[in-house]
Amino acid sequence: EVQLVESGGTLVQAGGSLRLSCAASGFTLDAYGVAWFRRQAPGKEREGISCIGSMDGNIVYADSVKGRFTISRDNAKNTMYLQMNSLKPEDTAVYYCAIEYGSDRPCLESEYDYWGQGTQVTVSS
16 A cells, blocks of 8 residues: 655744655655645645656755755655755645656646645744
């Protein structure tokens, strides 16, 4: 069974740092493109904020997080990460990890095949 399980979400002060993890099981992560999305409010669209494409390995960042967030993966641990620095209150959201295979459109939500359940990040001012 394919599973993605996020962890690391918590309450943090503005300017602080946090690292989210996403542990994969039931498949080998290194064959897939990986991504982090977030939903900042119920009913709002999920935003692709950081993605590694499966076709070319290119890394894409949303402008809102560029220079502050870093996506990475440890294939030996079958885990992906999102390092978040200089956090702002507007980074408050539920963060989701996701995987895709064979897409040439990284960070497009409809391209992703499997999703984690989400982890809440709250940034206080």
